[in-house]
Amino acid sequence: MPKVFLVKRRSPGVSVRSWDELPDDKRADTYIPVSLGCLLSDPPEDCRSDGGSSSGCSSSSSSSSSSSSSSSSSSSSAGEPGGTESSSSPRAPEPETPELHDAEGPDGHLAAMQRPVARSKIKYTTGTCNDSVIHNCELCGKSFRLQRMLNRHLKCHNQVKRHLCTFCGKGFNDTFDLKRHVRTHTGIRPYKCDVCYKAFTQRCSLESHLKKIHGVQQQYAYKQRRDKLYVCEDCGYTGPTQEDLYLHVNSAHPGSTFLKKTSKKLAALLQNKLTSPLQENSTLSEEEDKK
């Protein structure tokens, strides 16, 4: 059995999932742990609010704790006015500060904040300084070509995360970061290796695997690389198009938030496509009935 799918001991939540009970090919597309079934359909309130102080959520919480508690520490590390620290030098891991906890508020996700800092992301970035640099971050000194880039960058200095994981309470600045993180709880692995059928949560993991194990260097055109893989986060179903995914979710998960989030324009478009054949059928049947 490939070690890649062995149970990760560091994560109690993972052990609950019993990954090793499934053959690789079963895990390939998706594996929704039984223990998470209820969470997927309707995450319990206590998980949402307190970061899972009990039950399965707590295990998931600690699951993230060892590996990912750095989101606050990492992003806050730059929070120090980095006048002396050049933007190209590594950020020193910053010890947790009391202010950091205070920033969460009374019913904030303390569980997430209280997790021990195990990771210290050290990132070497120079910002974007191609042209005449106009927009500087006062907190870390990074410079950006566009104001909107600076605006977005400023979020990472914010200690209050807008997007919270319903499983473990961990917060993220970006919805996609949260979505990506949630896959670690749900076990959804949309990216499959064509050679050995192993599956990965992220494309770059798959690419790394292909390169190292199979010696395959993926050669994507830029547009092709950005081709979206439409993943149902409820069950792991993947479709080639948004329409495909919409049809799936509409039939399989009528209450899914995906349907609510789908733009009205697209939803209307897809609904027309959905209903028009039905209407044709119904009118046909009506006509047949009349006969």
Next chain:
DNA sequence: CTCTGCCGCGAAACCTAC
């Protein structure tokens, strides 16, 4: 034009085999 979602890159943390 701004906001937001999605993406890949890159690096640390982690795990297992040897």
Next chain:
DNA sequence: GTAGGTTTCGCGGCAGAG
């Protein structure tokens, strides 16, 4: 202990939606 592979996530760039 070390090597090699995987997992996870911060973050800047890009593009579409509003």
